[in-house]
Amino acid sequence: MKLAFLIASRSLTSRKLRTAASMLGIAVGIGTVIAIFVIDHNTNLSQERRRSEDSARPDIEITPLHSNPAGVLDISRSLESIPGVLEATGAFFNGITLVRNERPIADLELCGLEPGKSETFSAYRIAEGRDLEPGDTEAFLLPRGLATRLEISLGDSIVVRRRRPPVRGCRDGQIVTVDEGGARDEDQVQSMRLVGLLAPERLGRRQLAITTFQASVKLFRDDHFLPIFWARLSSSTTAEEVQRRVQSDFTVSTPRFALAGEALEEKAFRNGVLASAMMALLLGLFIIFNSMSMSLNERIRQIGLLSALGTTRAQISAIFLAEGGILALSGGVLGVAIGLGLAALLKAYRITTLGLGERVDTFEIPLPAVSAVVGLGVLFALLGILWPLVKARRLSTTEALRSGRADFKDLRQRTRIGVYLVLVILIPLGFLGVSHLVVGGTQRMLLILLKAGGALAAVFGVLLFCPGFLTRATRWVLGPWSRLFRLETRLAESSMTGSGHRIFTSVTGLMLVFATLLGVKSITGSLQDETRQWADRALPPSLYVRSEPLDRMRLLELEELEGVRGVVPLTAEINSPFTIRGVEPESLARTARSAEQHRLVEKLSAGDGIVLSEYLARSYRYRIGDTIELPTFDGPRPYEVIGVSDAFGFFPDNRKYGLIREADMRRDFCRTNDSLTQLAVILEDGAAEHRVEERVRASLSSLEWLTIKRASAIRARHVREIERDFFIFDVILLLIVCLAALGMLNSLVIAALERRKEIALLRIIGLTRAQLSGVLLLETISIGLIGGVLAALLGVPVSWIVVQGLANVSGLGVAFELSPVLLIGCVLGSVLVSLIASLLPLRQAHRVDYATAIRYE
Amino acid sequence: MSQTATQPIVAASDVDKTYRMGEIQVPVLRSVGLEIAEGRFVAIMGPSGSGKSTLLHVLSGLDAPDRGRVLLEGHDVYALKDRARTLLRRDRIGFVFQFFNLVPNLTVTENILLPAMIQGQDPSERPPELATLIERFRLTGQADRFPHQISGGEMQRVSIARALFSQPRIIMADEPTGNISSRAGQEVMELLRACRDERGQTILLVTHNPRDAAFADRVHFLKDGEIAAHTTLEDDAVNEARILDCLKELDV
Ligand SMILES: Nc1ncnc2c1ncn2[C@@H]1O[C@H](COP(=O)(O)OP(=O)(O)OP(=O)(O)O)[C@@H](O)[C@H]1O
Numbered sequence A: 001m002k003l004a005f006l007i008a009s010r011s012l013t014s015r016k017l018r019t020a021a022s023m024l025g026i027a028v029g030i031g032t033v034i035a036i037f038v039i040d041h042n043t044n045l046s047q048e049r050r051r052s053e054d055s056a057r058p059d060i061e062i063t064p065l066h067s068n069p070a071g072v073l074d075i076s077r078s079l080e081s082i083p084g085v086l087e088a089t090g091a092f093f094n095g096i097t098l099v100r101n102e103r104p105i106a107d108l109e110l111c112g113l114e115p116g117k118s119e120t121f122s123a124y125r126i127a128e129g130r131d132l133e134p135g136d137t138e139a140f141l142l143p144r145g146l147a148t149r150l151e152i153s154l155g156d157s158i159v160v161r162r163r164r165p166p167v168r169g170c171r172d173g174q175i176v177t178v179d180e181g182g183a184r185d186e187d188q189v190q191s192m193r194l195v196g197l198l199a200p201e202r203l204g205r206r207q208l209a210i211t212t213f214q215a216s217v218k219l220f221r222d223d224h225f226l227p228i229f230w231a232r233l234s235s236s237t238t239a240e241e242v243q244r245r246v247q248s249d250f251t252v253s254t255p256r257f258a259l260a261g262e263a264l265e266e267k268a269f270r271n272g273v274l275a276s277a278m279m280a281l282l283l284g285l286f287i288i289f290n291s292m293s294m295s296l297n298e299r300i301r302q303i304g305l306l307s308a309l310g311t312t313r314a315q316i317s318a319i320f321l322a323e324g325g326i327l328a329l330s331g332g333v334l335g336v337a338i339g340l341g342l343a344a345l346l347k348a349y350r351i352t353t354l355g356l357g358e359r360v361d362t363f364e365i366p367l368p369a370v371s372a373v374v375g376l377g378v379l380f381a382l383l384g385i386l387w388p389l390v391k392a393r394r395l396s397t398t399e400a401l402r403s404g405r406a407d408f409k410d411l412r413q414r415t416r417i418g419v420y421l422v423l424v425i426l427i428p429l430g431f432l433g434v435s436h437l438v439v440g441g442t443q444r445m446l447l448i449l450l451k452a453g454g455a456l457a458a459v460f461g462v463l464l465f466c467p468g469f470l471t472r473a474t475r476w477v478l479g480p481w482s483r484l485f486r487l488e489t490r491l492a493e494s495s496m497t498g499s500g501h502r503i504f505t506s507v508t509g510l511m512l513v514f515a516t517l518l519g520v521k522s523i524t525g526s527l528q529d530e531t532r533q534w535a536d537r538a539l540p541p542s543l544y545v546r547s548e549p550l551d552r553m554r555l556l557e558l559e560e561l562e563g564v565r566g567v568v569p570l571t572a573e574i575n576s577p578f579t580i581r582g583v584e585p586e587s588l589a590r591t592a593r594s595a596e597q598h599r600l601v602e603k604l605s606a607g608d609g610i611v612l613s614e615y616l617a618r619s620y621r622y623r624i625g626d627t628i629e630l631p632t633f634d635g636p637r638p639y640e641v642i643g644v645s646d647a648f649g650f651f652p653d654n655r656k657y658g659l660i661r662e663a664d665m666r667r668d669f670c671r672t673n674d675s676l677t678q679l680a681v682i683l684e685d686g687a688a689e690h691r692v693e694e695r696v697r698a699s700l701s702s703l704e705w706l707t708i709k710r711a712s713a714i715r716a717r718h719v720r721e722i723e724r725d726f727f728i729f730d731v732i733l734l735l736i737v738c739l740a741a742l743g744m745l746n747s748l749v750i751a752a753l754e755r756r757k758e759i760a761l762l763r764i765i766g767l768t769r770a771q772l773s774g775v776l777l778l779e780t781i782s783i784g785l786i787g788g789v790l791a792a793l794l795g796v797p798v799s800w801i802v803v804q805g806l807a808n809v810s811g812l813g814v815a816f817e818l819s820p821v822l823l824i825g826c827v828l829g830s831v832l833v834s835l836i837a838s839l840l841p842l843r844q845a846h847r848v849d850y851a852t853a854i855r856y857e
Numbered sequence B: 001m002s003q004t005a006t007q008p009i010v011a012a013s014d015v016d017k018t019y020r021m022g023e024i025q026v027p028v029l030r031s032v033g034l035e036i037a038e039g040r041f042v043a044i045m046g047p048s049g050s051g052k053s054t055l056l057h058v059l060s061g062l063d064a065p066d067r068g069r070v071l072l073e074g075h076d077v078y079a080l081k082d083r084a085r086t087l088l089r090r091d092r093i094g095f096v097f098q099f100f101n102l103v104p105n106l107t108v109t110e111n112i113l114l115p116a117m118i119q120g121q122d123p124s125e126r127p128p129e130l131a132t133l134i135e136r137f138r139l140t141g142q143a144d145r146f147p148h149q150i151s152g153g154e155m156q157r158v159s160i161a162r163a164l165f166s167q168p169r170i171i172m173a174d175e176p177t178g179n180i181s182s183r184a185g186q187e188v189m190e191l192l193r194a195c196r197d198e199r200g201q202t203i204l205l206v207t208h209n210p211r212d213a214a215f216a217d218r219v220h221f222l223k224d225g226e227i228a229a230h231t232t233l234e235d236d237a238v239n240e241a242r243i244l245d246c247l248k249e250l251d252v
């Protein structure tokens, strides 16, 4: 053991730059992934904590459109038969009065839930006593505090009397209470026994009693009102899809805490972040493995010498493990430190896996994930350092001792297959595991992933199994230089074709990084293009005014202002099952700009029709002519989709909305336009925004509060927000670019060490410093070029696939566009990174003391 | 040898060289003075660790001495800038080392052509001398192989061929026969001698082997970093015995 540590520590200290580069490679690789995992974990945690604290947590709430008390009990079974709905439960909220000795002691809400489902929906937690069981028709639960206050103890029976729910009606577009409801003497009563006390969390914080769904249906059986249903969804479906399936009978909505429609994009976004984290992990492991196994020939000779001297295989392993262990562990510790430090920085700057600006209040370390990453890193480092041993096992001692330039062709092939399997199978599987655990991807995302993985596998396959490819690429890249720098080109070529493994590693690293960069940047670019196109459609030159309630006269005044084409007031907005806005067709008619738009306005004014924004139509997959049952005040009512257009009805900042006639809004949803608080002021062509804004402000100057947003500012903000949201990707990209540079540095440092004698010899027989620099620079430029071009070859199809997938998943009309600037930037970036990485090794090469280097073998 | 009118092609005066490893100082060369006339074959002998290789490196401009001057064709080598010194080395000196003489990723031919390539020649237009050289060094079958595909003796022949190819005025060889069989060694020495005899090149040879040294015109004996003795050889058969005598006298 002493010997092992002696040799290991000598080997580490005698090549400080190499040791530092390897350790940093391990540390940055591990650190990047840890930082992302930690910030993702805490983003998630904080978001969950901030969600409504005193309610259950279903993914969706489903409200029946028709009252059907008889069938109520079967509804959750039938909901569960919808593909993608994991579990559903009825939730029945009604008013009751607790009665003791004929005297009412408290008015409470009674919540009926199906027994056994409370955990799925995080509805409550039993602090004492037992949970409800199926068939419990006379048992109930109370929050512990409430029970103490009411002096009811476990096991007590109490009389529960139902209260009638208030009856509401619509009068002149105002919702009024027709009948207050409340207790009636002849009301049904039931004796119930307190079986369990709730801990003060979720439903346990409210003033309510919980009983079984059956018990509450029985108690309220002849009152015709509807329970709601909660459901959890599998990752393969979305609220929109469930809505499509059940639209004739139910309205599906997403609870307050998950803003309607946002959840899906969030999932896609977080999956994207995690995918790039996996990319970082992949790259990190790749670099760790390679930097440890790089000086293969040297090590194999070392093994040969040691075993010739009588060192046992176990002893040799110990020496190698000691060296690898010291490196890997110190790299791992440093990596955890870097990772946590970075995560803290990300947190401080609010760079989260849900975009920029989300607040993260927690800083928990997800130990399983962190230790898995560190474990993987250390494992790959050890595998890398033990790799020469595996190879040496197949060689005799004398073979190993003989010149260091043995070709291990058959072994190389095995390495290749191994690397290939790891890359193509294990890593995507790992990603699936992570993404499923953390957020869950839809099946469509899975398909995207498979396709992208296929492209990766194809390019890797070419690189790994056609070793001639890189040689040819090298010649091809160096060719043009050979006229100018004949000698340098030849020397660079000979060194590159002679060290295929090193070139493969560097090229692959650069390729992965810049393909990722290309992918992320083209996604951001496509999203921004989409936003700009949307803005062209939906944001004519206009001003969006929010104020305290305005009266109609003010509108007329505004319409008279110079430069104003028309004013569109937002009369009312409802949010079930999605945002529906009421507008006056006449105001739209004044601002319509094409015959087509006029026709649409005409159709809308006929009533019972709805115009959907493109985003909404895409995500619910509605087409013109479809009928949508909307849950109106008097029950469901069919609306026909008469158009899909972004031309009307945008109000900051929701792009996913439907538009109905103001009169329909009043009739069906009982909302009026008496108090106008939101207006869109559409400008005449060529009118200066700021001028008109000044006039509008002057005209509305008597109002206490007033905000005006310019369309151009909204447009700019929407475009900018994409950049902001994707900032975390920039951080990840920066980190993996660093990682690639480190990997490159590492391989160059090792190459410089291995080539010390060669460099010394060349310098002795007259190669000038400039010529030596030329050789090394040509080499790095070629590696950078090949890496960059391969990155483009890989990145273009992958980003095409991802953008297509994004369009499919998000419902945004994103289209992939190849930006030549991005492509060129990618290639140049790759060259630049390899040049930067070569600076230190270049200096090292120049400082080779050639008189000493040439002395000994 | 008496001073001739012609300037010596290599001249060292008062050269000191000390290796420092932290506190410890290892004096290797102590006021060494040496002059080599053009066209001579000079051997340097001495016990292991006496500073032979160091002297060769100092003389060839690879390793600066702590004190003293080295003149190569009248140029003060260590007063020159790195680039000028490199070019001087490139154009005037051919090197043969004991170890690591060849660039591993270049073929035998390319290795031989290397100095010419460095001087800017196009390796694809094979000059006619190359064929002659390859034939003379019996490397015809090996011309397109890589160094790891040929034997140690062949490698050494390649390195001498390389040293000779651009016809440098000086050839410096550090134990060129140390690693190869005595038969191959004999061959190498004959080749070197031929360079001097046929082309008038100056040869500076470092060796342990009296048999090799016997090919020289003059032998310098190095002991404890000083030139302890030298002997001039005649063109006769008793050279080897004469060298052995000298070594015995110096107690090595
Ligand atoms: N880089 C160095 N640092 C310290 N000491 C050195 C260094 N290089 C050589 N020496 C010492 O200088 C002395 C002379 O070395 P040199 O290689 O010139 O001897 P040599 O005569 O060529 O020996 P050999 O016949 O064994 O090749 C030796 O004692 C050696 O230990």
Ligand SMILES: [Mg+2]
Pocket: B052, B053, B054
């Ligand atoms: Mg020596």
